[in-house]
Amino acid sequence: MLRLVAVILLVLQPVAALALCEGDDLIAALPEADRQQVQARAAATPYAEGLLWRAQRGETEITIFGTYHFRHAETDAHLERLKPMIDAADAVYLEMSLEDQKGFQSQLASDPSIMFITEGETLPDLLGEEDWQHFKAEMEARQFPGFMAAKFKPLWAAMMLGIGPCEARNGGMEGGGIDELVGEYATEQGLGSRSLEDFAQVLNQLDSEPLEKQIEMIRMTLAWPGDADDMSYTIRERYLQQQVALMWEFSRLVTLKYGGPTAEEDFARLEQIFLTDRNTGWVDKLLAEAPGQDVVVAVGAGHLPGEIGLLHLLEQEGFTIERLPLLP
Numbered sequence: 001m002l003r004l005v006a007v008i009l010l011v012l013q014p015v016a017a018l019a020l021c022e023g024d025d026l027i028a029a030l031p032e033a034d035r036q037q038v039q040a041r042a043a044a045t046p047y048a049e050g051l052l053w054r055a056q057r058g059e060t061e062i063t064i065f066g067t068y069h070f071r072h073a074e075t076d077a078h079l080e081r082l083k084p085m086i087d088a089a090d091a092v093y094l095e096m097s098l099e100d101q102k103g104f105q106s107q108l109a110s111d112p113s114i115m116f117i118t119e120g121e122t123l124p125d126l127l128g129e130e131d132w133q134h135f136k137a138e139m140e141a142r143q144f145p146g147f148m149a150a151k152f153k154p155l156w157a158a159m160m161l162g163i164g165p166c167e168a169r170n171g172g173m174e175g176g177g178i179d180e181l182v183g184e185y186a187t188e189q190g191l192g193s194r195s196l197e198d199f200a201q202v203l204n205q206l207d208s209e210p211l212e213k214q215i216e217m218i219r220m221t222l223a224w225p226g227d228a229d230d231m232s233y234t235i236r237e238r239y240l241q242q243q244v245a246l247m248w249e250f251s252r253l254v255t256l257k258y259g260g261p262t263a264e265e266d267f268a269r270l271e272q273i274f275l276t277d278r279n280t281g282w283v284d285k286l287l288a289e290a291p292g293q294d295v296v297v298a299v300g301a302g303h304l305p306g307e308i309g310l311l312h313l314l315e316q317e318g319f320t321i322e323r324l325p326l327l328p
Helices: 004-011 032-041 075-087 098-110 122-126 129-141 156-159 165-169 178-188 198-207 213-221 228-242 244-258 265-288 310-315
Strands: 050-056 060-067 092-095 292-300 320-323
Touching: 004 228, 032 156, 032 244, 050 129, 050 292, 050 310, 060 075, 060 178, 075 178, 075 292, 092 178, 098 178, 122 129, 122 156, 122 213, 129 156, 156 198, 165 228, 165 320, 178 292, 213 244, 228 244, 244 265, 265 292, 265 310, 310 320
Parallel strands: 060 292, 092 292
Antiparallel strands: 050 060, 050 320
């Protein structure tokens, strides 16, 4: 099963964390053969590097920024770079608009069953004693008490493991990521923000996966022998170097190495849910709503590269794709 850290940071919409945490670069530490493999696969990926792009077709111009949902050292600088583009835009799109985020948070508050197991067996029963104790310790390191960790739905439990312990201890639930800041600035300018999708549908699709698959997602995350803080550090630093495809290929390597006999199938399934289906839906929405307009799109960086990435999909629709400088 895919190492959830990379997926959560790159393509989902979690709460943001202030990046005060250090660590070791796990890609640099790979054995030479493995490092060459992920570098070669990344180099062969369409639009492998870059965070800020312009897609243009006739009078339609789409500025696309690949976000890192957690706060980091250059978050404010990235926002300053985007502000003039937002000022000139007719619309701003996020994975989930600020209004929809608030609505979803209200829904979570009023319906605990979205996030928590409210009847039947809980995680201590589903995981078994050894895995439960391991999971409990990991969650306590992220400041979730055992009684709360026990009741998380498996999907949400795996998501929480995607937040490094250091990040969780240093503001992991306090907000301030670039997605949120873009939405707030667009609102200040009178534009507001629009949703590219109904994110609840994505969660429902994941939650409909067989329970044993969801439990296996937790087990495979726990089976990875590395340090979660190192993983968070690696993803953040490679993001700041704009090496997006390299991060994804590193995730693939870790998955296939530690994911068991169904790893390749599981990776492809999650790639379909997290990327392919969402990207194609987003492009369809933009093609329907944005003709003749100047729009800004801010989505997780993992959605940009690849044959099924936003940039290549737009290119196939006749858009000219141009990489823009991010920082002076």
